[in-house]
Amino acid sequence: MDVLKKVPVSEQEAAVRATNFEEVCLGYGKEEAMEEASRCINCKNAQCIKGCPVSINIPAFVEQVKLGDIEKAYEIISESSALPAVCGRVCPQESQCEGKCIRGIKGEPISIGKLERYVADWARENGIVPKVSAEKKGKKVAVIGSGPSGLTCAGDLAKMGYDVTIFEALHEPGGVLVYGIPEFRLPKESVVRTEIENVKALGVKIETNCVGGKSVTVDELLKNEGFEAVFIGSGAGLPKFMSIPGEQANGVFSANEYLTRSNLMKAFDETADTPLMRGKKVAVVGGGNVAMDAARTALRLGAEVHIVYRRSEEELPARVEEVHHAKEEGIVFDLLTNPVEILEDENNWVKGIRCIRMELGEPDASGRRRPVPVPGSEFVIDVDTVIMALGTSPNPLISATTEGLTVDKRKCIIADDENGKTEKEGVFAGGDAVTGAATVILAMGAGKAAAKGIDEYLSGK
């Protein structure tokens, strides 16, 4: 064994997985996990913990894996995270825990994500569930949204003994874990549903089909329903478009719509009632994780897929692993390319996308080199479907109906990073509703901070 290298993890072969919705990564077995764990040098001043937004005691759980006590490892992770099977799969470890790993200085870091996933999967397969708090505080807290921040906040509060109810707008709890991230990256039934059941096992109640700000307002929860604090984790929301000609043609979708139809509504499965246009040739505009998810979904539904991104490969915001997987599966990357118009046929259906070549100029405010169009370089890609994966702007449903809640220029709710406090008493917020579109684990970190903030607030009351 080469201690400088990660124990490789098995994956479905690219050519096979490109035609199915089964999980791409197959995960470690026990021996592989123990071998990988033995690479950890158990640093005294562990940097990996500092890289984790929910501060999992990583060396301690890895140590237990090394010793083969997976149940103990699960207990250690559960102290800090309600969704380990999810995080082990979708966290950007390379820029967090693994990015800080000392092993990574001279060689590859410990495969912390894959170990976390192994532990969580083992616990599920062996029916281990997190421990329920014995102490009851007798205080009710409402959580709006059952995505990563809401589930984490609710789980932590329940562990402290609070009586927590989550209000979810859709018919299925999970937020982006259910509507956004595809089955082949995050299995819904086995992984997501089990982790949600674990949160419910802590005593958390979930009311689906209840839209915060519409079916019930934050003020009504506080005044009429006996909740003493409310956490808003309503997510990012409204998809952005480019405002280019032809964008209203049939066959132009937001990535949110495309993925929601496929993931939440199960349109990838031919027996589902919900339709989803299955294009022959698809252009996905954007370079983030959502763009990769949409592209790889379209590929599995039988299309030739092009990623159209205005900067170069180096600037792709998606995780390296996702880009790598997408390439392996045969997605074409049209980089330094920007759409200028969507072409329509006589019935207003998409027939192509006119693009212009770009080159990188001086760095802009984000520090990345600004892409500038190359004059006279326009060309057309023949496609019948265009998926816009350009990010989202916050949903106004709650901020518009809650008096005293303040939003910033981008319409994000203003809340304190440390404790989730908003400017309205008793109301806390976190996740994409506060930061704009970010990652699952950052939302979980915010949910965790808010749970602590809510506990402090209610303890002092």
Added chain:
Amino acid sequence: MYKILEAEELTTNIYKMVVEAKRTAEACMPGQFVIVRTDENSERIPLTICDYDREKGTVTIVLQTVGASTYKMANLKAGDSFHDFVGPLGRPSELTAESDEALRSKKILFVAGGVGTAPVYPQVKWLKEHGVDADVIVGAKTKDLLILEKEMEEVAGNLYVTTDDGSYGRSGMVTQTIKDLVTEEGKHYDICVAIGPMIMMKFVCKMTEELEIPTIVSLNPIMVDGTGMCGACRVTVGDEVKFACVDGPEFDGHKVHFDEAMKRQQIYKTEEGRAYLAAKEGDTHHGGCGNCN
């Protein structure tokens, strides 16, 4: 689960159901809508709210069968349940934000076409409860397809029924009645609210533009989540792209780009559009259109 207390076929392909849905019943206002799923495999279907009873915690919906999903819904009887029922969605009618005084100083005309009569009813009823008698034109293809006539009569100031074939009431399209009322019968209106098939709303808007009556329409584009997340319901209003679910469903009818909205509706919603989709998809077509499975 959301229990169906009453289910009734109002006319061919149009059904009325009273559903137990406490939160929606407590919070809804005229102009808003709900999203309903029959079972766990079903599509999310946006439907208009026709009436509500806050005390009993019930919401009355009216639906028209257009594809597999709505046929599945129409098969449900009293005593059955919907798997999911969420609302209220969208913004309440702007009229409900005005003071009673302001409303009483206005002459309001409602124009309802076909199944669009259902969402017009709660608005007229709400106005009546606030001391405002609004005039209502209800249009139907033929006498048998007319719905909610008795209910509307009870809440409307003047009710004008018109049928395309002249089998009942006045004869001709709703646009003819609007024109007759204003140019022949001395009526004056400050505002018009038109709800019905997209093509009807388009022509009503043409007519009211000529007659210089500001007009509000309520759109029912394709939707998935109904909370602003998917953008499927985007419509062009003036120079702006709006999401019907969070910015609407009511918009200034004189600014709505109807031709585009009608074309966008085709993709999964009309026979023609679905047939086109099937042809376009070819061997990847799998019946999810609701037409062939």
